[in-house]
Amino acid sequence: MTSLPSEPDVKLGLVIDLDTCVGCHACVTACKAWNTQGEGAPLSDQDPYGTPSGTFLNRVHSFQVTPDRETGPEKSPQTVHFPKSCLHCDDAPCVTVCPTGASYKRIEDGIVLVNEDACMGCGLCAWACPYGARELDQAAGIMKKCTLCVDRIYNEELPEEDREPACVRTCPAGARHFGDLADPNSDVSRLVTERGGVDLLPEKGTRPVNQYLPPRVKDALQAPESKGGEDILAPFLAPVADTPSGFLGWLDRTLEKL
């Protein structure tokens, strides 16, 4: 049934740290690798050696940000890598628009899923999602989306450390975290509180479960305020001692005399 369930007690989701993400796309690859060989339709590619295009459940965008701060070195522009996948919204607009009952939100853990056997490929759910989290697979004609690796996280065939989404498991920077965001004492919830986690597009009223941790303010350089022109590494290149002493000092003086 595509009506939304009442507030789930458990809300599994991701916390993505924009400060730590290095934009390596390992999560993109791991996601595609795991989810193309699972139970559902594979994530197809079209014309991979020509003009490539394909289905991905997770994509990394990159943005340039010039902070609003007035002064100091932390106002300089920075690059922010921005992984984006389904946010498993509490008020998921993609679920209620589905005419066939293929899209649903699980009451037990809040994961938003597509029953591929019931999807008719109308694409309306992809229109309804403001985040672009759903993609209609061009080979299968079926709507694909992040499952939060529901076939990993409860899978007792896998070693315990692998029972988390493939993107989280693979992230070499530790920028992705998985857990229960309904539990205020969970690691992910504490991370959100401490780092000021945010909802994307809050004005759309979707109440996303996934949270994004904004980049930290850049460190101030451990040096006097720069006057412009000089090498920013200059303070670290300054000589440690003015007059050499000991053996090297003797060698220096001797070589100087030759």
Added chain:
Amino acid sequence: MHPAPSVILFSTLSGAGFGLLAFLGLGLPSTNGWIAFVFYLIAYALAVGGLFAAFFHLANKKNAWRSYSQWRSSWLSREAIAAPAALLTMGVYAIGEIFFEIRLVPLGILGATLSLFTVFTTAMIYTQIRAVPRWNQPATPAFFLTAAITGGALLSGNVTAAMVLMVLLGAVVGFHWWKGDRRFAEAGSTLRTATQLDGEVSLWERPHTGDNYLTREMVFQIARKHSIKLRVIAMALMVVLPVLLLLIGGPHHLPAALAVLLHLSGVFVQRWLFFAEAEHVVGLYYGANTKIAA
């Protein structure tokens, strides 16, 4: 949004078809025998033809039958119920008029209501989508319904009503364009709210070098540079030319048929713009729509 020809054809033709069914159901005109047969043939050809066109838009057609199930939450499901309900009700009513020269008045009123409700459900499929601010406004169902009633008036030969309705349609569509141009900024989504990054944000690199389903389906921008010209063409075909033709030509078959043709092609252009001009919020993540976002 990508203007898929099948969906545009569907909303244009079936809108006019259901509009005609509404007029016939209300007995405007009340006909029987062969004349009634021809009227219903046109109405059903348009309405059912439109539905077929929409069906071909589906990527996985074998599951289309399931779209009857989610009427509690989904406007598309409500449409899938309302359309056959209207067609079946009006079918019984049509059999009465064509073969038995009887008018089942309550059935006709029910059929007319269901026909217009079907058009309303179609409109609500778009109106409900908050991710497309241009669609997400009351003027969307208003112009869908006005267009259907106008098309119905034209096709059913209610010439005076049709002329008045066409002028009204022009006003409603004009308002939809005017309001639509402001909706994205009103809705308040910007690259800043999309990324929640603190400062001046711009796209540095898309996720992949190639395009994808999202960019093809929702970040469509071809129409916009011609939008003013196309709006003028739509208004001329949909309102100005058919009204002039009916004023000069009078209520005869040839000018009326030509007026119908012009009007429907105008509605087609307007529907094309309805999709092609619509900006989806996801475009922000792909570097689009940043100029119109306030």
